[in-house]
Amino acid sequence: MRYSLTSLLKNSLSGHRNWTPAWREPEPRKSYDVVIVGGGHGLATSYYLAKEHGISSVAVLEKGWLGSGNIGRNTTIIRSNYMLPENNPFYEWSMKLWENFEQEFNFNAMISQRGVLNLCHSDAQYDAFARRGNAMRIDGVDAVLLDANGVRSMYPFLDFTGARFPIRGGLLQPRGGTVRHDAVAWAYARGADSRGVDVIQNCEVTGIRIENGKVIGVETTRGFIGCKKLGLAAAGNSSEVAAMAGLRLPIESHVLQAFVSEGLKPYIDGVITFGAGHFYVSQSDKGGLVFGGDIDGYNSYARRGNLPMVEHVIEAGVAMIPGLSRVRVLRSWGGIVDMSMDGTPIIDKTHIDGLYLNAGWCYGGFKATPASGWCFAHTIARNEAHTLSAGFRLDRFRRGYAVDEKGQGATPNLH
Amino acid sequence: MTSFRLSRGGLIDRASTLGFSFDGKQYRGHAGDTLASALLANGVQLMGRSFKYHRPRGVISAGGAEPNALVELREGGRREANTRATVVELYDGLTARSQNRWPSLDFDVGAINSLGSSVFVAGFYYKTFMWPKSFWEKVYEPIIRRAAGLGTASREADPDKYERAYAHCELLVIGSGPTGLMAALTAARAGERVILADEGSRHGGSLLFEREEIDGRDGLEWADGVTAELASMPNVTLMPRTTVFGWYDGNIFGAVERVNDHVAVPPPYEPRQRYWRFIAKRAVLAAGAEERPIAFGGNDVPGVMLASAMRTYANRYAVVPGKAVVVFTNNDSGYRTARDMMAHGVRVEAIVDSRPASSADTGGARVLDGRTIADVKGRKNVVAVTLADGERIDCDTVAMTGGWSPIVNLLCHRGAKPHWDESIAAFLPPEDPACAFVAGGSAAGKMLLSECLADGAARGAPDGAARMVPSCRDEAFAITPFWWVKESKGKAFVDFQNDATADDLLLAAREGYGHIEHAKRYTTTGMATDQ
Amino acid sequence: MLIKCPHCGTRPVEEYTFLGDATPQRPASSDPATMDQWFDYVYLRDNPKGRFHEFAHHAGGCRSWLVVTRDTQTHEVLSVVTARDFARNRTGAGA
Numbered sequence A: 001m002r003y004s005l006t007s008l009l010k011n012s013l014s015g016h017r018n019w020t021p022a023w024r025e026p027e028p029r030k031s032y033d034v035v036i037v038g039g040g041h042g043l044a045t046s047y048y049l050a051k052e053h054g055i056s057s058v059a060v061l062e063k064g065w066l067g068s069g070n071i072g073r074n075t076t077i078i079r080s081n082y083m084l085p086e087n088n089p090f091y092e093w094s095m096k097l098w099e100n101f102e103q104e105f106n107f108n109a110m111i112s113q114r115g116v117l118n119l120c121h122s123d124a125q126y127d128a129f130a131r132r133g134n135a136m137r138i139d140g141v142d143a144v145l146l147d148a149n150g151v152r153s154m155y156p157f158l159d160f161t162g163a164r165f166p167i168r169g170g171l172l173q174p175r176g177g178t179v180r181h182d183a184v185a186w187a188y189a190r191g192a193d194s195r196g197v198d199v200i201q202n203c204e205v206t207g208i209r210i211e212n213g214k215v216i217g218v219e220t221t222r223g224f225i226g227c228k229k230l231g232l233a234a235a236g237n238s239s240e241v242a243a244m245a246g247l248r249l250p251i252e253s254h255v256l257q258a259f260v261s262e263g264l265k266p267y268i269d270g271v272i273t274f275g276a277g278h279f280y281v282s283q284s285d286k287g288g289l290v291f292g293g294d295i296d297g298y299n300s301y302a303r304r305g306n307l308p309m310v311e312h313v314i315e316a317g318v319a320m321i322p323g324l325s326r327v328r329v330l331r332s333w334g335g336i337v338d339m340s341m342d343g344t345p346i347i348d349k350t351h352i353d354g355l356y357l358n359a360g361w362c363y364g365g366f367k368a369t370p371a372s373g374w375c376f377a378h379t380i381a382r383n384e385a386h387t388l389s390a391g392f393r394l395d396r397f398r399r400g401y402a403v404d405e406k407g408q409g410a411t412p413n414l415h
Numbered sequence B: 001m002t003s004f005r006l007s008r009g010g011l012i013d014r015a016s017t018l019g020f021s022f023d024g025k026q027y028r029g030h031a032g033d034t035l036a037s038a039l040l041a042n043g044v045q046l047m048g049r050s051f052k053y054h055r056p057r058g059v060i061s062a063g064g065a066e067p068n069a070l071v072e073l074r075e076g077g078r079r080e081a082n083t084r085a086t087v088v089e090l091y092d093g094l095t096a097r098s099q100n101r102w103p104s105l106d107f108d109v110g111a112i113n114s115l116g117s118s119v120f121v122a123g124f125y126y127k128t129f130m131w132p133k134s135f136w137e138k139v140y141e142p143i144i145r146r147a148a149g150l151g152t153a154s155r156e157a158d159p160d161k162y163e164r165a166y167a168h169c170e171l172l173v174i175g176s177g178p179t180g181l182m183a184a185l186t187a188a189r190a191g192e193r194v195i196l197a198d199e200g201s202r203h204g205g206s207l208l209f210e211r212e213e214i215d216g217r218d219g220l221e222w223a224d225g226v227t228a229e230l231a232s233m234p235n236v237t238l239m240p241r242t243t244v245f246g247w248y249d250g251n252i253f254g255a256v257e258r259v260n261d262h263v264a265v266p267p268p269y270e271p272r273q274r275y276w277r278f279i280a281k282r283a284v285l286a287a288g289a290e291e292r293p294i295a296f297g298g299n300d301v302p303g304v305m306l307a308s309a310m311r312t313y314a315n316r317y318a319v320v321p322g323k324a325v326v327v328f329t330n331n332d333s334g335y336r337t338a339r340d341m342m343a344h345g346v347r348v349e350a351i352v353d354s355r356p357a358s359s360a361d362t363g364g365a366r367v368l369d370g371r372t373i374a375d376v377k378g379r380k381n382v383v384a385v386t387l388a389d390g391e392r393i394d395c396d397t398v399a400m401t402g403g404w405s406p407i408v409n410l411l412c413h414r415g416a417k418p419h420w421d422e423s424i425a426a427f428l429p430p431e432d433p434a435c436a437f438v439a440g441g442s443a444a445g446k447m448l449l450s451e452c453l454a455d456g457a458a459r460g461a462p463d464g465a466a467r468m469v470p471s472c473r474d475e476a477f478a479i480t481p482f483w484w485v486k487e488s489k490g491k492a493f494v495d496f497q498n499d500a501t502a503d504d505l506l507l508a509a510r511e512g513y514g515h516i517e518h519a520k521r522y523t524t525t526g527m528a529t530d531q
Numbered sequence C: 001m002l003i004k005c006p007h008c009g010t011r012p013v014e015e016y017t018f019l020g021d022a023t024p025q026r027p028a029s030s031d032p033a034t035m036d037q038w039f040d041y042v043y044l045r046d047n048p049k050g051r052f053h054e055f056a057h058h059a060g061g062c063r064s065w066l067v068v069t070r071d072t073q074t075h076e077v078l079s080v081v082t083a084r085d086f087a088r089n090r091t092g093a094g095a
Helices: A005-013 A041-053 A088-099 A101-105 A123-138 A148-154 A181-194 A238-243 A307-320 A322-326 A366-382 A387-392 B035-041 B109-116 B135-147 B178-189 B219-232 B307-315 B333-343 B449-460 B502-510 B516-523 C032-043 C083-091
Strands: A031-037 A058-061 A116-120 A144-147 A169-173 A198-200 A205-211 A214-220 A223-232 A251-263 A271-273 A280-283 A288-299 A329-340 A346-349 A355-359 B013-022 B025-031 B070-073 B080-084 B094-098 B162-174 B194-197 B236-239 B242-248 B252-257 B273-285 B289-291 B304-306 B324-329 B347-353 B367-369 B373-377 B384-387 B392-394 B397-401 B404-406 B419-421 B426-428 B437-439 B493-495 C002-005 C009-012 C017-021 C051-057 C065-071 C077-082
Touching: A031 A041, A031 A214, A041 A058, A041 A181, A041 A355, A041 A366, A058 A223, A088 A101, A088 A366, A088 A387, A101 A181, A116 A123, A116 A148, A123 A144, A123 A169, A144 A148, A148 A169, A181 A198, A181 A366, A223 A238, A223 A366, A238 A251, A238 A355, A251 A307, A251 B080, A288 A307, A288 A329, A288 C017, A288 C051, A307 A322, A307 B242, A307 B252, A346 A366, A346 A387, A355 A366, A366 A387, B013 B035, B025 B035, B162 B178, B178 B194, B178 B219, B178 B273, B178 B449, B194 B242, B194 B273, B219 B236, B242 B273, B273 B449, B289 B307, B304 B307, B307 B324, B307 B333, B307 B397, B324 B333, B333 B347, B333 B397, B347 B392, B373 B397, B404 B426, B493 B502, B502 B516, C002 C077, C065 C083, C077 C083
Parallel strands: A031 A058, A031 A223, A058 A198, A116 A271, A223 A355, B013 B094, B162 B194, B162 B273, B194 B236, B273 B437, B304 B397, B324 B347, B324 B397, B347 B367
Antiparallel strands: A116 A169, A144 A169, A205 A214, A214 A223, A251 A288, A251 A329, A271 A280, A280 A288, A346 A355, B013 B025, B070 B080, B070 B094, B242 B252, B252 B273, B289 B404, B373 B384, B384 B392, B419 B426, C002 C009, C017 C051, C051 C065, C065 C077
């Protein structure tokens, strides 16, 4: 059923009794051409498999309710402001897909591009930002370097005076911004479903069956499901699922906390990140400030964090924006993120015939949802890496081609 | 008729008169009032406008879970948005402003949204605002963002000081009603270091507003006696005005102590608030249970409030919301409100009980068994109610109670889930015998005072310690689940702060968002500050 | 989270800095033929859901290297020993 102002008005006259369910809830079939494990990037993957590659015999297996994974638990930021050449074109393609999202899916996901501003607090940091900004521009991405006055004219309420680390300037990506995360999951589910994909909730994969070096299907809590190709896209639990196929990954699972404040009248227009501590903030269209900081630092599958990081995030926030002092935190949560050995994701086939892997998104997976789905669908359909995600191959570590933006080496919790 | 102050009773200090202003108008109240009770005492029932439809709203509660009466307090760098008038302790010179209305609370242009309410249903924004493409960011979104949120936060630096502190104890008790007091007392007498935290300004919990009898004495008198004994013990730290907000690994708790929020400006060298980290060997959640509303048409009109809130305003603050009340209930506790109102000289027009029969003490009031209220008549105040079968009863205030929900939240912070209990029609907190944090009293689903006193002693006592439980008079409790009046013609609110109605939830189910997590996110039910 | 350092006693989690899995074994030889072992050691991880042995540096205290054994699902700390004791217990050797 098409969504529009006309259909909304028409339905309001009939008490909204005629809207149809956004997606079906089918029973899993005995087998599919492709099975995708994970209802986050997996939903996007299934959509592009159907739309771009004509493969609709696809099932997406989500172990919980749709959107219960990281796709519905993030801080909604979209941006393409990386430095390394393996990264920018990929994330920029994602931005372009975001920019056409509403029209593509006939679903308003509130894509809002009001700018992502990274603050810097020293000359050295300013130089580093100039370097990154230039790298972005070389890859065709919009970047603007601001001095302190430029930042002040955008956000006068930041602390420019009494700060321990005064603001020196900032790197702005004007097209960066936010998206309503639940709507993305629902839009992809609705889109994939309308193209024949079976979106199967409450179906947890418990085993992967491999015969003669080839994947033949998965054991699940709802029975065995056969497939010719299997795509793993269960970020947070990648190691656990990959282990079912005997794979060990260059990934550690960590907890990332995030927070939402009480609803406020417009306060912050775009996304602002602090350069003297790990803190970033934006304001949702419902009025709540959405913010967070760094991972807690220890391996975890618990989906919750501890107080020291809460204290750290709030302190950094109030240091950056003194007016936040009296704002109240409404909700906080923790998610499991795949921290990879170079801070960069993995989209690749594996050495097992028919088995494909999409993992290692660290804390930056949500913005990549469209491009990740696009490239993973290509990888699965054509059995080869897409040019945009060629840098994300799994064997890069073995071959010495780590894509290390932060330059921290093989220590997951430092990326 | 409107709300007014009773000439006698209450825990307010009638000798001390405090001046305050609300939306620029000057009023008077007493020490012991909250901003909400003082406004009601002055006949002010209209305290806010709802988020989406800008409907006139008053208080429905007397405590921390208030969804409607959100005000902006103070000015400049001290300004705070979305402060619940029901928890603000009145002080001389207090200035408060209502939110989310223009140009005034009484005449709010935003109410025009109500005209479009058949379009502005849950999730409507996902279906539109997409064309033309450029209009989303330039036109639609700025309008939506300006309409969103309730209060305005300050942009200035906060001139007040804050402190951080740590404390260790053998027993942390969260909530100082009958259960919490017993838990603290039992452990303290056994020599343990005890911290007793309560979000209120005074210890006693429900004993501050319910008429109870413990140990042959008035319930509040008993509570004050226990509090005094605890205050005299060196191993006890009493922490009123302290909200425990989180439970973390290692039985660590985060809390905020409102050291000086109840005065205009903190005294020199004192902080406004203190952030605490409690490290407790054991902890008891004695936070009580929250009363639930019933969803029926117009259940948000100022003058409709939770039955226990009405008792609280009358018994603790000596304020009644009107002269003629109708009680709408599905459980025995609604009858207490009828009896308490009659004791204060308020006429009880009827107790409308959705159950076919009940053995609760009516106090002589007329009971309409097996009946329900379909709609409330009135817009800025209650004029009458119409029952589902069409009968109309004139009144100026309505007390509603849909049952009680144990306040389980803290115990769910580490991922365990609550479980449904048919006998009290509510979720009970997860129970882990190995856990050093447990629930007690009505937070654990115990609905009788005698059970709460005994449970408190049992939960608080270290192994082998003596437990002395006082006797008390019990008020029976029975409930038959009843949630929503299908016959309602007007909007029946489920989430007052986010303006989500029963119809919104039905729509969510029709569109496939029937799973509670999807329904919540699609309709935003349960996502506001009252959660 | 509280972690009991063998030297300092029970201390809060923010006093510790975590390095990661303590179980990968550093190859004895740097011969190019052992490249696969090195790759395994540097990059591949079990990342278990459950019992996990993690290197922790008590940066805010005695500054010793420790191995914390903890359940990654419940965060329950099962044991804390010095890194030296952990290594010794594994090899079964003395010095």
